[in-house]
Amino acid sequence: MTMKYYTKEDVVGKEVIETEAKKVGVVKDLAFSTEGKIALILDKIDEKGEFQEALLPFDKILKIGDVILIKSVSDLEAFLTPGKVCPNCKTRNQVNAKYCVKCGVTLQKKEKRL
Template sequence: MKYYTKEDVIGKEVIETEAKKIGVVKDLAFSTEGKVALILDRVDEKGEIQEAFLPFDKILKMGDVILIKSTSDLETSSTPGRICPNCKTKNPINAKYCVKCGVTLQKKEKKV
């Protein structure tokens, strides 16, 4: 059995078996039942950041990247956000300025 530290996994890309990038690990979480999961930041098709949880038992391999079978293994969080183009910090969905560096966040224009 191999043990991993928080530093071993934070910042690693999560890839599915179809060679698609799913997201990047930002932290670890655990449940009241003692199960461990990775917290990922994913960018959805609208360009918004979605937080997702990846249970450790759904990981196929860990190395330079983390390999999972499919996105159906993820448990999504309902807290969307927007990524700062300058410092890559997650901000609240309705933020006008980045909470970390103060850069103005651009509104996405809807195409008609």
């Protein structure tokens, strides 16, 4: 069996989908550990419109094609940077941003629960 190699361009920008046909995120970049293991860095958007960067180890990928298929969201190893996604232009912003850095639209505040 021949080994398949992928370039950064082959995976960056692809959607990551779990086997339950739910979108997990979009590949943003590649990362590697000091042990030589490779992972994908994903932009994962939650139901509130906030984003997080997450690491997906390459060995957890089931298939790469038009999209990247994984078994479950639980395959994601770590969540890195929290933030907000602009509802107008979809630009990622810092978690404490009041306005979008790209288009200037006012970003929603998180509601405090009592």
